[in-house]
Amino acid sequence: MGLTSNTVLVLAIIAGVLLFGVTVWFWPKLSGRSWRAVSGRIGLLLATQLALFSAVGLAANKSFLFYGSWADLFGQETSIGKVVDHSMSSKDIKVIDKQKLDVPGGGKPQVGGQILKVAITGQKSKITSPGYVWLPPEYFQPQHKEQNFPASIVLTGYPGTAENLIKGLNYPMTAFKQAKQGKMKPMILVMLRPTIAPPRDTECVDIPGGPQTETFFAQDLPQAIQGTFRVGKKPQNMGFIGNSTGGYCALKIAAHHPQTFGAAVGLSAYYKAADDATTGDLFHGDDKLKKRADVLHSLDNKKPTGTSFLVTTSEKGEDNLNDTKKFIKLVKGPDRVSSIILDSGGHNFNTWRREIPPMLVWMSGRMQA
Numbered sequence: 001m002g003l004t005s006n007t008v009l010v011l012a013i014i015a016g017v018l019l020f021g022v023t024v025w026f027w028p029k030l031s032g033r034s035w036r037a038v039s040g041r042i043g044l045l046l047a048t049q050l051a052l053f054s055a056v057g058l059a060a061n062k063s064f065l066f067y068g069s070w071a072d073l074f075g076q077e078t079s080i081g082k083v084v085d086h087s088m089s090s091k092d093i094k095v096i097d098k099q100k101l102d103v104p105g106g107g108k109p110q111v112g113g114q115i116l117k118v119a120i121t122g123q124k125s126k127i128t129s130p131g132y133v134w135l136p137p138e139y140f141q142p143q144h145k146e147q148n149f150p151a152s153i154v155l156t157g158y159p160g161t162a163e164n165l166i167k168g169l170n171y172p173m174t175a176f177k178q179a180k181q182g183k184m185k186p187m188i189l190v191m192l193r194p195t196i197a198p199p200r201d202t203e204c205v206d207i208p209g210g211p212q213t214e215t216f217f218a219q220d221l222p223q224a225i226q227g228t229f230r231v232g233k234k235p236q237n238m239g240f241i242g243n244s245t246g247g248y249c250a251l252k253i254a255a256h257h258p259q260t261f262g263a264a265v266g267l268s269a270y271y272k273a274a275d276d277a278t279t280g281d282l283f284h285g286d287d288k289l290k291k292r293a294d295v296l297h298s299l300d301n302k303k304p305t306g307t308s309f310l311v312t313t314s315e316k317g318e319d320n321l322n323d324t325k326k327f328i329k330l331v332k333g334p335d336r337v338s339s340i341i342l343d344s345g346g347h348n349f350n351t352w353r354r355e356i357p358p359m360l361v362w363m364s365g366r367m368q369a
Contacts, residue, residue, distance in 0.1 A: 003058075003061065004061065008058060009055065009058045009059060012051060012054045012055040012058050013055045015051040015054075015055075016048065016051035016052045016054075016055050019044070019047050019048040019051050020048050020052075022044065023044040023045065023048050026040070026044065027041070027044075030044070090224070090227050090228040091121075091227075092120060092121055092122070092123065092220070092223070092224035092227055092228065093118050093119070093120050093121075093133075093224050093225075093227075093228045094118060094119045094120075094121075095116050095117070095118055096116075096117040096118060096119060096130075097116070097117040098114055098115070098116055098117070099114070099115040099116075099117065100112055100114065100115070101113055101114075101115065101172055101173060101176055102173075103173075103176065109135070109137065109139075109140040110137055110140040110141045111137055112137060112176070113134065113135055113136045113137045113139070113140075113172065113176055114134075114135045114139075114140070115132055115133070115134055115135075115166065115172055116132065116133040116135065117130070117131075117132055118130070118131055118132065118133055119131075120192070120220075120221060120224055121220075121224075122212075122215065122216040122219075122220030122221065122224070123220055123223070123224075124212070124215050124216075124219055124220050125211070125212040125213070125215040125216040125219075125220050126212075127196050127197075127211060127212065127213070127216045127220070129192055129193075129196045129216070130162060130192075131162050131190060131191055131192035131193075132162050132163075132165070132166060132190075132191045132192075133188065133189070133190050133191070133229070134171065134172040134175060134188065134189040134190075134191065135188060135229070136149070136175065136176065136179060136186035136187065136188070137176075137186070138179075138186040139186070139188070139229075139230070147230065147369060148230045148231060148232045148237070148369045149186060149187065149188050149229070149230055149231060149369055150185065150187050150188070150231070150232075150236075150237055150238070150239065150364070150367035150368060150369055151187065151188040151189070151190060151225050151229065151231045151237065151238055151239070152187060152188070152189055152190070152238070152239035152240065152241050152363060152367070153190050153192070153217065153221060153222075153225075153238075153239070153240050153241065153250075154171055154189050154190065154191045154192070154241045154242065154246070155191075155192055155193065155194045155217075155240075155241070155242035155243075155245070155246025155247075155249055155250065156169075156191075156192075156193050156194070156242070156243060156244075156245075156246050157194075157242075157243050157244030157245045157246055157247075158193075158194060158195055158201045158244070158245040158274075158278070159193075159195060159198075159199065159201070159278075160193055160195075160246075161193055162191050162192050162193050164193075164349075165191040166191065168349050169243070169349060169352055169353060169356060170353065170356075171189055171191060171356065172189065174356055174357055174360060175187060175189060175360055178357060178360055178361060178364075183357075183361050183364075184360050184361045184363075184364035184365075185364045185367070185369070187360070187363070187364060187367065188225070188229055188231060190221070190225055192221075193246075194213075194217075194242070194245050194246050194249050196211060196213055196216060197210075197211040197213070199278070200278065200279070200280060201245070201274060201278040201279045202279070202282070203245070203248070203249075203273040203274055203279055203282060203293065204217055204245075204248070204249035204252060204253060205273060205282050205283075205289070205293055206289075207282055207283075207284075208283070208284045208286065208289070209284070214253060214256070217240075217249065217253055218253045218256065218257045218260060219257075219260075222238055222260050222261075225238075232368070232369065234262070234368075235258060235259060235260060235261060235262035235305075235306075235307070236262040236263075236366070236367060236368040237262070237367065237368060237369070238260060238261050238262065238367075239261060239262065239263040239264065239265070239363050239366070239367055240253060240254050240261045240263070240264040240265070241264070241265040241267075241359070241363065242265070242266060242267065242269070243267035243268055243269075243352050244267070244268055244269070244270070244347065245270075245274075246267075247265070247266030247267050247268060247269030247270075247311075248266065248269045248270050248271065248273075248295065250264045250265060250266055250269070251264050251266040251269055251271070251295050251299075251309065251311070251327075252293065252295045252298060254307055254309070255295065255298045255299050255302050255307070256292070256298060258302070258303075258305040258306075258307045259305075261307070262306070262307060262308065262366060262367065263307065263308040263309070263310075263363055263366040263367060264307065264308075264309055264310070265309075265310045265311075265312075265359055265362075265363060266309075266310070266311045266312070267312045267352050267355055267356075267359065268312060268313065268318055268320060268347050268351065268352065269295075269311060269312075269320065269324075270320055270323070271294065271295040271296050271320070271323045271326075271327060272293070272294050272295070272296075273290070273293040273294070295327065296323065296326055296327060296330060299327065299330045299331065300330050302335070304332045304333060304334050304335040305334070305335065306334045306335060306336075307335045307336075308335070308336045308337075308338070308366040309327075309331060309335065309336070309337045309338070310337070310338045310339065310340070310359060310362050310363070311324050311327055311328065311337070311338075311339050311340075312324075312339065312340040312341070312342075312355050312359070313339075313340075313341055313342075314341065314342035314343065314344055314345035314346075314351065315341065315342070315343050315344065316343065316344040316345075317342075317344050317345045317346040317347070317351070318345065318346065318347060318351075319347075321341075324339070324341075338362060340355050340358065340359070342354065342355075
């Protein structure tokens, strides 16, 4: 039974209800002061609370897809599968599996596009990360066989999984529908999680003596995409999108590497690297490196080159509203900035699903094939 299955959730709810009933039923019998009575009361209370908290946690995880499996939850997910296809593989990107989109005729890539499960290895960072690639139907159509396509890297938040972007945020389906309706140009989406050294949250930083995460996302990944798929090598050919931690990474890396990324989107992004038990010591006392990881500081010191930024927040429900307004004021021409500010919306999938369709249209308008 999978971590996100309905069966596990139902069993947890049933266990909570049964334990609550057992506690009520046996409480009078355990009302004495003997060690057995006290131990019994403590045991029943702990078991009931554990069951209830498990049910709530499972429900939240099922809704937001923080973890995709038991192995992912306990930090034991190491296997990325068996390579079963080589037709689209390169030295940097290995195709593990193919998936179809759930649309009429989706079994034919030229009709429904294709989702590739991949393993991506960085030549400089030496990091290998699992991910998914969405290839639109046009990529497979004979009339477009010589055509390049724009591509965007898409990151979820921490500690999310790349599957969140497909199952929870519906990126491929949304891109498919938007392109079919003529609202956006076909675009390749390369979907990953920012956690490339799980369970550590590396905040897309090149950590001294540790994982070179920024190098992976800013240099290795674009080169791997361009070397494997029909994607151009100019900034207007490559975008960066992310929510929460992923949004922080997208804005920061685009500000640091305008020669690679022509546009970046931060959905509910924050603007400074987190510093807690999940990150560990990111900077090892290097104040210059710490300032570089501050998006507002980086933007204020960025030479404007024509990069386009889109940031999102809400008047009620998000805690990044003030920093987002500061970001908007710091953008200097010829760089451009746009925003989506909802009246109300929390830091969750429901909010981002409301922002993704117009965001993809915006990104498409800033990108070229």
